[in-house]
Amino acid sequence: MTTTGIRLHAPAPGWSIAADVVVVGSGVAGLTAALRCEAAGLRTVVVTKARLDDGSTRWAQGGIAAALGEGDTPEQHLDDTLVAGAGLCDENAVRLLVTEGPDAVRRLIETGARFDESSEGDLELTREGGHHRRRIAHAGGDATGAEISRALVEAVRARGMRTVENALVLDLLTDAEGRTAGVTLHVMGEGQHDGVGAVHAPAVVLATGGMGQVFSATTNPSVSTGDGVALALRAGAEVSDLEFVQFHPTVLFLGPDAEGQQPLVSEAVRGEGAHLIDADGVRFMVGQHELAELAPRDIVAKGITRRMLEQDAEHMYLDARHFGAEMWEHRFPTILAACRAHGIDPVTDPIPVAPAAHYASGGVRTDSHGRTTVPGLYACGEVACTGVHGANRLASNSLLEGLVYAERIAADIAANGLHARVPQPVTHPEIPEHPLQTPEARFTIQRIMTGGAGVLRSAGSLAKAADQLQRLHTDAREALAEHGKTAEAGVDTWEATNLLCVARVLVAAALLREETRGCHWREDRPERDDAAWRRHIVVTLNPDRTLAVHTTDTTDFPTTLPPQAPQEQ
Numbered sequence: 001m002t003t004t005g006i007r008l009h010a011p012a013p014g015w016s017i018a019a020d021v022v023v024v025g026s027g028v029a030g031l032t033a034a035l036r037c038e039a040a041g042l043r044t045v046v047v048t049k050a051r052l053d054d055g056s057t058r059w060a061q062g063g064i065a066a067a068l069g070e071g072d073t074p075e076q077h078l079d080d081t082l083v084a085g086a087g088l089c090d091e092n093a094v095r096l097l098v099t100e101g102p103d104a105v106r107r108l109i110e111t112g113a114r115f116d117e118s119s120e121g122d123l124e125l126t127r128e129g130g131h132h133r134r135r136i137a138h139a140g141g142d143a144t145g146a147e148i149s150r151a152l153v154e155a156v157r158a159r160g161m162r163t164v165e166n167a168l169v170l171d172l173l174t175d176a177e178g179r180t181a182g183v184t185l186h187v188m189g190e191g192q193h194d195g196v197g198a199v200h201a202p203a204v205v206l207a208t209g210g211m212g213q214v215f216s217a218t219t220n221p222s223v224s225t226g227d228g229v230a231l232a233l234r235a236g237a238e239v240s241d242l243e244f245v246q247f248h249p250t251v252l253f254l255g256p257d258a259e260g261q262q263p264l265v266s267e268a269v270r271g272e273g274a275h276l277i278d279a280d281g282v283r284f285m286v287g288q289h290e291l292a293e294l295a296p297r298d299i300v301a302k303g304i305t306r307r308m309l310e311q312d313a314e315h316m317y318l319d320a321r322h323f324g325a326e327m328w329e330h331r332f333p334t335i336l337a338a339c340r341a342h343g344i345d346p347v348t349d350p351i352p353v354a355p356a357a358h359y360a361s362g363g364v365r366t367d368s369h370g371r372t373t374v375p376g377l378y379a380c381g382e383v384a385c386t387g388v389h390g391a392n393r394l395a396s397n398s399l400l401e402g403l404v405y406a407e408r409i410a411a412d413i414a415a416n417g418l419h420a421r422v423p424q425p426v427t428h429p430e431i432p433e434h435p436l437q438t439p440e441a442r443f444t445i446q447r448i449m450t451g452g453a454g455v456l457r458s459a460g461s462l463a464k465a466a467d468q469l470q471r472l473h474t475d476a477r478e479a480l481a482e483h484g485k486t487a488e489a490g491v492d493t494w495e496a497t498n499l500l501c502v503a504r505v506l507v508a509a510a511l512l513r514e515e516t517r518g519c520h521w522r523e524d525r526p527e528r529d530d531a532a533w534r535r536h537i538v539v540t541l542n543p544d545r546t547l548a549v550h551t552t553d554t555t556d557f558p559t560t561l562p563p564q565a566p567q568e569q
Helices: 028-039 074-084 091-111 144-159 227-234 267-271 297-311 321-331 333-341 397-416 441-452 459-483 491-512
Strands: 016-018 021-024 044-047 162-164 167-174 180-187 195-200 203-206 245-252 275-277 316-319 351-360 363-365 377-379 537-541 547-551
Touching (some): 028 397, 180 203, 203 227, 227 363, 227 377, 227 537, 275 297, 297 316, 297 351, 377 397, 459 491
Parallel strands (some): 016 195, 021 044, 044 162, 203 377
Antiparallel strands (some): 275 316, 537 547
């Protein structure tokens, strides 16, 4: 294993913590991995970019999918997942998800998560897009993520686990053989340490969430800047399928100039019978798919976008006036409050909606135990590409994937004795530090990506985006090489630099994939091409900071590296 040696421009660590495992992220994946590692007797440190309960998990409205209802089976759940994934799912990975999922949800309930129940005391299950059965467990009506986050955070605090909040992770530390040796991080504001420090650990679990902030409008919180994917690329890991960004079909439309995190209108609203209509009241999804408004998300997002283009409209509408006030207040109180806060009352008015960036189906490539191609580095949750989602994530599979694969990671770390190795980090002084982008570059990147790599893409739009992103990258490199200047190190510049890194990878993959598949929609290549493109695109970062892009020979991923046995000290 050869690392790139690339690291962000940052001060040297001024303090350090020793651990067996460091988990980066505090969503369902990160906290589940941390709790399981701690239960196995491993010294575990959780590092999170904001507070423990501020990740993407808390924003999940719809629920968690698992075959828990009467008559439902893992096989049916598998079938729905494979259909949504448009031919690129790893069937073995999906089978692990759906067979281990029900018990993982039961363990989550044992941890303290309280899901909505029927009057008979059974789990109250709903449907979402792409599911042929009611199998979505939810909490607080439409506050499932918040409840899961609450339960896991309380469990972590009850264990007295060491946590470092308000900390942006910068780079992976490695030893002389290229094995994981921990991470560097910068603690902001009211964190436990000031400035840049390090956690030395032979096992690192990336659970950093998504990269939705690479687009102007997204459902993701402001912290979702692709930090985990960028860190993994600099460490030499493989990233796959980053072109498959799911745009949620029904995001509250706040105007054409709205930027940043936008309110989500959960798919569960359609699951309970809401209809998509245009300004004339026509249900335009009827006849486009057997499930109409409950088709997989890529199909609904495309249907909305097509209708917007046909009518030169900025948005469509979601009509749930027939629910009545009581159902809105009981079943969807969070969405009701968000709509009313923006001057829209869904009890009496249709909700203006438009697609916005929501979920990255690709990410850091892993095997069935969450192992990446860097020894000792694991990934789970949205930052990872396990093969479960393929070209398009099935609704509410994300929380389940984070849960199941986090448990598998903890079991693998404990079983393979990684903690027995004492990490010896080394530096790579011969490779200059990575130049930083200015804080303003964040908005430039978002506009480039929204214009060229959004819901609707083409060779022309992607080539233009690639050129613009390359110019940002080249200008920063030249300024550092010729004048020794780079943007001042800080959270804003590190985030902008990470966003540029993931944006370049996403556009490179989207430009290479000359077909329409799942949530990757090429208007110049409108058909799915299984003969040429039923395969994965894998990207790595070269030591000279160029991208190495290749396709797999089949739908199967090559194996990742085997676990490293502990060496005698």
